[in-house]
Amino acid sequence: MAAELQVRKTALALPTRRRSLAGLLAAGASLLSGCSSTSSFFSDSHFFSSSPPAATTPPPAPAATIGTGQVKVGLILPLSAGANAGLAGQAMRNAADMALAEFNQPNIQLLVEDDGGNADTARAAAQQALDQGAQIILGPLFAQSVSVVGQMTRPRNIPVIAFSTDANVAAPGVYLLSFLPESDVERIVQYASTTGKRSFAALVPDNPYGAVVEAAFRQDVARHGGQIVALEHYPHDSAGMAAPLRAVAQAAVRADALFLPDGGDVVPGIVQTLIGNGLNIKRIQLLGTGLWDDPRIYAAPALDGGWYAAPDAAGYRSFSERYRARYHQDPVRTATLAYDAVALVAALVKTQPDPAIRFSPQVLTNPSGFTGIDGLFRFLPNGTNQRGLAVLRVSRSGPQTISPPPRSFGASGI
Numbered sequence: 001m002a003a004e005l006q007v008r009k010t011a012l013a014l015p016t017r018r019r020s021l022a023g024l025l026a027a028g029a030s031l032l033s034g035c036s037s038t039s040s041f042f043s044d045s046h047f048f049s050s051s052p053p054a055a056t057t058p059p060p061a062p063a064a065t066i067g068t069g070q071v072k073v074g075l076i077l078p079l080s081a082g083a084n085a086g087l088a089g090q091a092m093r094n095a096a097d098m099a100l101a102e103f104n105q106p107n108i109q110l111l112v113e114d115d116g117g118n119a120d121t122a123r124a125a126a127q128q129a130l131d132q133g134a135q136i137i138l139g140p141l142f143a144q145s146v147s148v149v150g151q152m153t154r155p156r157n158i159p160v161i162a163f164s165t166d167a168n169v170a171a172p173g174v175y176l177l178s179f180l181p182e183s184d185v186e187r188i189v190q191y192a193s194t195t196g197k198r199s200f201a202a203l204v205p206d207n208p209y210g211a212v213v214e215a216a217f218r219q220d221v222a223r224h225g226g227q228i229v230a231l232e233h234y235p236h237d238s239a240g241m242a243a244p245l246r247a248v249a250q251a252a253v254r255a256d257a258l259f260l261p262d263g264g265d266v267v268p269g270i271v272q273t274l275i276g277n278g279l280n281i282k283r284i285q286l287l288g289t290g291l292w293d294d295p296r297i298y299a300a301p302a303l304d305g306g307w308y309a310a311p312d313a314a315g316y317r318s319f320s321e322r323y324r325a326r327y328h329q330d331p332v333r334t335a336t337l338a339y340d341a342v343a344l345v346a347a348l349v350k351t352q353p354d355p356a357i358r359f360s361p362q363v364l365t366n367p368s369g370f371t372g373i374d375g376l377f378r379f380l381p382n383g384t385n386q387r388g389l390a391v392l393r394v395s396r397s398g399p400q401t402i403s404p405p406p407r408s409f410g411a412s413g414i
Contacts, residue, residue: 074129081117170383264296340372
């Protein structure tokens with residue numbers, strides 16, 4: 001009980017905005033302290049930002065509700081979708097329920113809508129929430145559904161806090177709370193540059209995730225004064241991977257660092273193939289993204305000492321313990337997104353009773369940001385976000401923090 005009370009105390013306040021919002025958010029603390037990291041979130045979020053399933057789900061049933069408060073909040077999740085999407089939807093609903101309980105039942109009511117994981121049903125779900133008076137929408141999870149919901153809410157000036165990792169669906173008034181791959185890339189390139197890495201090689205998967213991280217990688221390496229000496233794309237089949245891996249193994253002798261933005265099912269095999277092609281990985285720094293937060297990465301001896309960017313793990317460990325105690329199962333990694341979204345809304349309702357201001361752009365894009373389960377974050381006016389990420393080193397015993405996440409946002413960024 002003592003731990004739960006401590007969580008409730010820290011969860012009720014927000015960081016203050018400079019000057020104009022100092023009185024508005026006078027509580028001036030953190031939304032909820034902590035950070036996170038595990039493999040399933042990053043692989044799941046990559047899956048969820050791709051195309052949703054076909055529209056085979058029937059129109060949504062009348063919404064279930066969580067809480068009895070006066071401020072109505074839409075929560076759109078793929079509760080009836082198949083496979084991982086449905087599991088994530090159910091876990092996120094649980095996390096939303098848990099957030100309300102740990103806030104000691106604030107003055108909000110969640111209108112829980114099932115979009116079945118497709119855009120057509122998301123449209124009906126959003127309409128249902130709006131018709132019931134929702135002042136803000138949380139979700140959906142799939143990119144195409146987010147786009148549809150944003151089209152419906154924008155004319156009414158109803159903001160959306162969505163969970164897709166596809167930055168293309170972000171827009172003013174449609175804010176993404178998810179971890180964006182671009183943030184991982186910027187953080188790891190920035191850290192590598194501060195340690196003297198100037199020449200980079202990269203092997204990038206030939207898929208949508210690879211396209212996003214490649215664009216960010218090229219931009220960030222140039223921004224930090226580095227150069228890319230080799231960059232190859234590979235398909236996920238052994239025959240197609242041979243030539244690009246051989247080319248990078250030959251060219252990487254001129255590089256200080258090798259960027260491998262893929263997951264634990266692929267990267268260990270890639271590194272072994274590079275070694276087989278003559279690359280001495282002892283003299284080159286291996287770099288990754290949050291997809292590296294995977295036990296299969298830690299178990300690969302060749303990856304020992306590699307660096308990647310991700311949230312620190314402390315907050316997620318605490319969240320998982322509380323979730324297991326409440327629901328007797330492990331949470332899906334995306335569950336923290338729903339928790340943080342509900343906690344943010346609850347804190348804004350508590351600190352700002354004026355409905356004309358509480359969910360306004362100037363409040364939601366507070367430059368000081370907020371702190372949630374997954375650490376420091378802030379929404380940008382274009383709907384994307386910035387997060388305070390740690391840099392972690394791979395070891396056989398698990399990740400080790402070598403550069404902690406920032407405690408605050410600077411005037412020009414993190």
